Amino acid sequence: MEIVKTENLVKIYQDNGVPVEALKMINLSVSKGEYVVIAGPSGSGKTTLLNLLGALDKPTKGKIYFEGEDITLKEKSDLAKIRLHKLGFIFQAYNLIPVLSAIENIEFSMMLLGIPEKERKEKALSLMDELGIKELADKRPNEMSGGQQQRVAVTRAIVNNPSLVLADEPTANLDSVTAGHLLDLMERMNAEKNITFIFSSHDRQVIDRAKRLIILKDGLIES
Amino acid sequence: MLLKLAWRNIWRNKRRSLLTLAAVVFASLMAIAMRGIQLGTFALNIKTVVELFSGYMQIQENGYHDNPSLNKSFIVDQSMISSLQNTKGILGFAPRLYADGLISYKNESRGTAIFAIDPDKESLVTNFMQNVDRGKFFTSDSSHEVVLGSQLLENLKAKIGDNVIILAQGFDGTLGNQKYKIVGTVKLGVQGMEAATVFMGIKSAQSLLGMGNRVNAIAIKVHNINQLKKVKKSLIQVIHDPNLSVLLWNNVNPGLQQMLEFSSVRGIIFLGILFVIVAFGILNTVLMSVTERFREFGVVLSIGMPQIKLTYLVYIETLLLTLFGLLLGNLLGFVLNSYIVDHPIMFGGEMKKMYESYHFLPQAQSSTDFKIFLYVSLAIILISLFACIYPAHKVYKLEPLKGIRHT
Numbered sequence: 291m292e293i294v295k296t297e298n299l300v301k302i303y304q305d306n307g308v309p310v311e312a313l314k315m316i317n318l319s320v321s322k323g324e325y326v327v328i329a330g331p332s333g334s335g336k337t338t339l340l341n342l343l344g345a346l347d348k349p350t351k352g353k354i355y356f357e358g359e360d361i362t363l364k365e366k367s368d369l370a371k372i373r374l375h376k377l378g379f380i381f382q383a384y385n386l387i388p389v390l391s392a393i394e395n396i397e398f399s400m401m402l403l404g405i406p407e408k409e410r411k412e413k414a415l416s417l418m419d420e421l422g423i424k425e426l427a428d429k430r431p432n433e434m435s436g437g438q439q440q441r442v443a444v445t446r447a448i449v450n451n452p453s454l455v456l457a458d459e460p461t462a463n464l465d466s467v468t469a470g471h472l473l474d475l476m477e478r479m480n481a482e483k484n485i486t487f488i489f490s491s492h493d494r495q496v497i498d499r500a501k502r503l504i505i506l507k508d509g510l511i512e513s
Numbered sequence: 514m515l516l517k518l519a520w521r522n523i524w525r526n527k528r529r530s531l532l533t534l535a536a537v538v539f540a541s542l543m544a545i546a547m548r549g550i551q552l553g554t555f556a557l558n559i560k561t562v563v564e565l566f567s568g569y570m571q572i573q574e575n576g577y578h579d580n581p582s583l584n585k586s587f588i589v590d591q592s593m594i595s596s597l598q599n600t601k602g603i604l605g606f607a608p609r610l611y612a613d614g615l616i617s618y619k620n621e622s623r624g625t626a627i628f629a630i631d632p633d634k635e636s637l638v639t640n641f642m643q644n645v646d647r648g649k650f651f652t653s654d655s656s657h658e659v660v661l662g663s664q665l666l667e668n669l670k671a672k673i674g675d676n677v678i679i680l681a682q683g684f685d686g687t688l689g690n691q692k693y694k695i696v697g698t699v700k701l702g703v704q705g706m707e708a709a710t711v712f713m714g715i716k717s718a719q720s721l722l723g724m725g726n727r728v729n730a731i732a733i734k735v736h737n738i739n740q741l742k743k744v745k746k747s748l749i750q751v752i753h754d755p756n757l758s759v760l761l762w763n764n765v766n767p768g769l770q771q772m773l774e775f776s777s778v779r780g781i782i783f784l785g786i787l788f789v790i791v792a793f794g795i796l797n798t799v800l801m802s803v804t805e806r807f808r809e810f811g812v813v814l815s816i817g818m819p820q821i822k823l824t825y826l827v828y829i830e831t832l833l834l835t836l837f838g839l840l841l842g843n844l845l846g847f848v849l850n851s852y853i854v855d856h857p858i859m860f861g862g863e864m865k866k867m868y869e870s871y872h873f874l875p876q877a878q879s880s881t882d883f884k885i886f887l888y889v890s891l892a893i894i895l896i897s898l899f900a901c902i903y904p905a906h907k908v909y910k911l912e913p914l915k916g917i918r919h920t
């Protein structure tokens with residue numbers, strides 16, 4: 291089943307009146323259960339593409355279909371709903387909520403869905419247990435290492451069973467051993483839970499382990 | 514969860530939260546103290562003036578107050594007396610008769626305001642009789658005795674025990690004159706009054722003026738000044754006479770009412786300015802705390818948090834701080850106001866003179882009236898919510914990506 295599909299996608303930024311063509315003509319389709327890595331040098335448009343796929347930004351031209359539905363013309367609040375219900379995000383800089391503990395960060399997106407507290411706690415704990423980070427439950431982000439924070443972020447991204455998880459250079463701030471563990475984790479979730487992952491990276495290790503590799507260059511898919 | 518988040522965010526930047534808190538505590542304490550002193554002193558002033566002279570309420574013939582005349586008088590009959598006695602909330606009542614006249618002693622004569630009272634009843638309503646500085650006050654059954662304003666005695670160059678002649682135009686237009694013995698003088702605070710007033714028994718005055726049983730007014734004292742309107746209402750019902758009206762102290766002393774209202778308005782304007790300053794202070798700190806967290810907000814918006822919930826967070830954080838500050842401010846304010854109630858601030862010098870010229874006690878009182886605390890708290894809650902509008906609007910307009918990129 292097709293999760294997300296783009297049609298002649300173009301994104302032009304205005305940089306102080308100067309148009310910057312970040313994406314030139316992207317045609318891409320990702321199906322359920324895929325594990326896709328978008329690689330390419332810095333400035334090639336990886337972040338831009340992920341933001342568009344993640345309904346965080348709107349394209350200048352072209353269309354994006356999410357689960358068959360055109361999302362290019364949707365309202366801000368509808369896009370927020372899609373993000374909440376269907377998508378998971380992992381950011382390069384972990385971006386956990388600093389005043390919440392690990393488990394509360396994970397509960398946060400469930401809270402937004404209106405899941406009752408007891409159920410939230412149980413689900414968060416069992417998932418943390420599954421991912422081997424149960425002992426981090428009560429730690430605040432500033433008490434965790436980068437790798438630990440990113441594992442919590444992965445847990446937060448998948449806890450609502452999203453159709454698609456988007457991760458923008460999730461290993462960029464991690465050493466290669468930690469990055470390897472994180473990749474193990476995501477691969478496991480992909481295999482065990484059939485969660486679809488799209489992430490960007492220019493990290494060799496990540497690219498080598500990709501099941502499907504898309505190489506971006508100057509806003510175009512090279513291969 | 515939103516509440517938990519707000520609570521922890523408050524603790525995150527302790528210094529800034531403390532600043533907001535301090536602003537709220539300061540504003541509420543200041544407002545409670547000022548309003549307390551203002552309203553407390555007003556109440557004291559009213560009480561002093563009203564109890565000295567006018568009484569809390571008066572029954573008069575319609576139109577007497579605007580245009581006094583002996584013709585606008587009425588008879589206090591048994592049914593009126595029992596109406597007054599049976600109306601709940603009335604502590605005492607005293608019939609009065611006022612007239613203008615001329616007082617002479619040997620070669621000196623002066624225009625005078627005749628103030629005729631029944632001493633037994635008057636002492637239940639007002640207390641000027643306690644201000645006797647020479648001699649004594651006449652009693653209810655004495656006749657042909659008068660008490661003069663202190664200054665009037667001196668102006669006439671008379672002494673206690675001397676006889677004076679008082680001349681006045683009576684009820685039917687004829688001139689009456691009678692001889693009276695000066696038994697005492699009273700201090701009245703106001704020079705003009707002290708130089709012109711003569712007190713006599715109501716029966717003496719009725720005979721001088723040919724008034725029969727008629728009086729111009731009945732002054733009334735109530736148990737509780739806050740129930741004036743209620744007492745007035747039930748009194749009107751039982752008196753049931755379309756020719757008579759019931760006036761409250763502020764109708765009898767419109768000048769006093771105006772003066773107090775004027776300074777009350779002045780106080781409120783001052784507090785308004787204070788509140789505006791505090792509002793901008795809060796606006797500033799809220800805006801800082803919000804702008805600082807744009808990145809974090811961007812993340813939660815990306816996750817799919819509805820924009821509106823994020824604005825709630827801004828309001829809840831501020832409201833929590835405000836409520837906590839109000840709790841402290843109210844507590845401190847209550848302690849301060851209670852202290853002043855027990856230990857009024859005494860005035861000296863010019864202030865003392867000014868207060869005395871209005872017949873006020875030369876002191877500042879305070880008040881612990883619940884309404885002061887309520888209104889101040891509501892006002893500060895409103896201004897802090899108001900101060901959140903702009904920051905909350907910025908949050909509402911924040912794009913998730915702008916937030917994430919913001920650093």
Ligand SMILES: Nc1ncnc2c1ncn2[C@@H]1O[C@H](COP(=O)(O)OP(=O)(O)O)[C@@H](O)[C@H]1O
Nearest residue numbers: 303304305310312331332333334335336337338
């Ligand atoms: N908000 C923006 N405004 C203007 N130009 C931008 C903006 N975001 C990205 N760009 C430009 O678009 C191009 C692609 O950027 P990006 O998608 O961030 O690439 P990558 O993530 O692969 O490094 C770059 O040339 C970058 O400078």
Ligand SMILES: [Mg+2]
Nearest residue numbers: 336337338458
């Ligand atoms: Mg990038």
